[in-house]
Amino acid sequence: MKVDLRINGVSRTADIEPRKTLLDVLRENFLLNGTHAGCEHGVCGACTVLIDGEPVRSCLMFAVQADGYEITTIEGLAPAPGELSVIQDAFCETHGLQCGYCTPGMILSAHALLQRNVTPTREDIVEAISGNICRCTGYGQIIEAVQFAARLRLANTPRQAAQTDKSVAEAK
Amino acid sequence: MKPAPFDYVRPDSLAEACELLAGDDDARVIAGGQTLVPMLAMRLARPARLIDILRLPELAGIREEKGSVVVGATTRQAQAERDPIIRASVPMLARVLPWVGHPPTRNRGTVGGSIANGDPSAEIPLVAVTLSAEIMLAARTGPTSMPAEEFFIGPMVTSIDQGQCVRAIRFPVWPHRRIGVGFFEVSSRRSDFAFVAAAAQVALDEEGRCLDIALGLGGVADRPLRLDMSSLAGTVVDAASAADAINAACADLDAMSDLHASATYRRRVAGVLCLRALEQARDNAAAKPAKGAR
Secondary structure, eight states, X not given: OEEEEEETTEEEEEEOOTTOBHHHIIIIISOOTTSOOSSSSSSSOXXXXXXXXXXXXXXXXXXXXXXXXXEEOGGXXXXXXXXXXXXXXXXXXXXXXXXXXXXXXXXXHHHHHHHHOSSOOHHHHHHHTTTOOOTTOOHHHHHHXXXXXXXXXXXXXXXXXXXXXXXXXXXX | XXXXXXXXXXXXXXXXXXXXXXXXXXEEEESSOTTHHHHHHTTSOOOSEEEEOTTOGGGOOEEEETTEEEEETTOBHHHHHHOHHHXXXXXXHHHHGGGSSOHHHHHHOBHXXXXXHTOTTOHHHHHHHHTTOEEEEEOTTOOEEEEHHHHEEETTEESOOTXXXXXXXXXXXXXXXXXEEEEXXXXXXXXXXXXXXXXXXXXXXXXXXXXXXXXXXXXXXXXXXXXXXXXXXXXXXXHHHHHHHHHHHHTTOOOOOOSSOOHHHHHHHHHHHHHHHHHHHHHHHHTSOSSSOO
């Protein structure tokens, strides 16, 4: 079956069997091996990708169902080849990865969270990654990494409020 | 962990989907696929053909209709969780949705899919039975519907016939001003299958007397149950009277026993969670102003 997919902003076409999951097609047809195959039945979250910006398990979706959506994999997060996104950088800084198997899924779940909530509480972060299992049990540093990434993103955002404060100060 | 081969069809209309379903005994409906795909991957299910109804316009959307809220079968659980109509008019559904799976499964999983799957510990079927919702079905012969209590028969077994698919769920909206909901569940990890889940909705009059009351229990029996609390109607519900009514309703409860929890444990926890849910619902209703806007 012929399917048109939009992956990391690029349109791609594949001729695939209906029984192939989005996970298998990303890895085997498009060599996007950053999406990890864990349990392959929807338990572990290692295969998480973003569909229209929301985290979804790519092993629980057939590729033939994925046309018309904007699919983002871990390869699509960094601003340029060889660079890291803020969240990826934060995971390195806080030792948020041990074996690294769950990391792409964790980072994509965290990315979706920070896109809609710039100041998440610890509970928000725990809820957001509740569908991702870290078999090394390194949750402590993963939560720290997301908290650190949230702070970094906030610090790097040009703030309108700051400008308003300044203009108020100037007016005085 | 690879599904066996199957044909995949995505019909353009509900009528076409029903036609395809009626003509093929080996066909199954797929929508969000959050339960069906694992079953296929483990080859516990091997349909010859999957009929994808997820994008059918007839099955989408949430709308208010005289005294009820109709939730289209393919409404994503995540979408329902954020929906202002559901929050305002079916607060029990809004309350339980964060307990349904995890955020990534709620982004794909549908409200109708959870109903059609009929898991005895699932929260959405529990709400449907507790509130006496109506399950609306589609078939080649035309639309039909049935009460949720008749729809669920046993573990993953429903009254749905081959050739039918869930069209929508009609949740009744209580007309009262002061309504509160309560919900508790016990599971081994956050968002895992509930061993016991209890959901309650209470409406109070200006003096705090109970106008209407609904209490449901999931995960205990082979399907969600609505418990008879009619003895509390018209009274001021306190811990003692609630406990008596719950004990009477749970007296001949046929509890399941499995690897995770024995029937004795389930029965015992059921009584405790029912009381907590009922008291939480009553307190939430009492916190609403007796006069003025709802």
